[in-house]
Amino acid sequence: MWKNFLACIRLVTPMVAFIAKEIGIWSDKDLPYPTDMPFQWTFVSWFMYIEIGIIFFLLLPFVSPSRWQKIFRSRVLSLISEYSHIYFNMFIVALLLLFFDSIREVYKYKHPIKTVDLKNNLETERLAMIKLFWAERNYYISGFTLFLWLVIRRLMILINNDADLMAKCEICRRETGAENTDFGQEDSLILNLEETQKLLEKREEELKNTKADLETLKAQASNTNIEYDRLLKEHETLQLKMNAENSKKQK
Numbered sequence: 001m002w003k004n005f006l007a008c009i010r011l012v013t014p015m016v017a018f019i020a021k022e023i024g025i026w027s028d029k030d031l032p033y034p035t036d037m038p039f040q041w042t043f044v045s046w047f048m049y050i051e052i053g054i055i056f057f058l059l060l061p062f063v064s065p066s067r068w069q070k071i072f073r074s075r076v077l078s079l080i081s082e083y084s085h086i087y088f089n090m091f092i093v094a095l096l097l098l099f100f101d102s103i104r105e106v107y108k109y110k111h112p113i114k115t116v117d118l119k120n121n122l123e124t125e126r127l128a129m130i131k132l133f134w135a136e137r138n139y140y141i142s143g144f145t146l147f148l149w150l151v152i153r154r155l156m157i158l159i160n161n162d163a164d165l166m167a168k169c170e171i172c173r174r175e176t177g178a179e180n181t182d183f184g185q186e187d188s189l190i191l192n193l194e195e196t197q198k199l200l201e202k203r204e205e206e207l208k209n210t211k212a213d214l215e216t217l218k219a220q221a222s223n224t225n226i227e228y229d230r231l232l233k234e235h236e237t238l239q240l241k242m243n244a245e246n247s248k249k250q251k
Contacts, residue, residue: 044098045141051148055214058155069163072156088153095149099142105135126238133231140224144217151213158207165200172196 037045058068109132172193 040098041138041141044095044145048141048145048148051145051152054152055148055155058152058159059211059214064166065159065163066166068159072160091149092146095142095146099139099146102135102139102142106132106139109135126235126242129231129235129238133235136227136231144221147217151210151217154210155207158203158210162200162203162207165196165203168196169193169200 057063109128172189176189176193
């Protein structure tokens with residue numbers, strides 16, 4: 001039971017498994033079957049954790065959009081941003097390929113389970129369920145990574161636009177605060193300020209919608225945990241069946 005629980009953790013959260021392995025909680029020899037993730041899925045899962053961290057920092061309320069804009073326009077990030085569209089498109093293509101490959105794997109391992117009777121061979125059934133679990137894990141990881149990548153790009157665009165609008169509002173406020181004898185020009189500045197304020201409110205609304213999308217993602221992650229618990233219970237049931245079958249054979 002304990003070994004199976006460790007194996008499922010290793011399948012879903014490679015970061016936790018890596019830390020636990022480094023501090024000596026368990027080793028691969030303690031697990032009932034190999035659970036090492038392929039290189040590409042390990043890279044995608046770690047990148048997903050990095051994306052979650054980036055989104056967390058971008059949503060910090062005490063960091064103003066103008067401060068983020070200064071960071072985005074720093075010398076190092078400016079050199080990277082010159083080719084950012086190339087990096088973005090290449091990474092999107094890679095994630096899409098991995099996402100479609102995970103869908104193919106899910107269909108590949110789910111179809112035999114539905115069409116072939118595996119009850120007479122518990123070991124084969126257990127291996128089929130494990131492979132299906134791996135495929136579904138890869139599907140969720142690649143899907144979340146792709147979604148978070150789009151969210152980060154959208155957040156950066158909204159933060160830059162918000163910073164520009166705040167700068168324009170500040171300029172308008174300074175101009176309207178100065179003494180101006182030309183009432184026509186003053187009315188024009190007030191009108192521009194109102195339009196800029198409306199645009200700022202619109203951008204803030206878009207930012208709220210993006211935060212709502214992030215909450216939806218958290219809800220989807222919660223559903224994934226529920227699905228993981230269900231698969232873990234199924235795995236335990238299959239393990240009990242296999243142990244009972246082995247006990248009968250030994251008798």
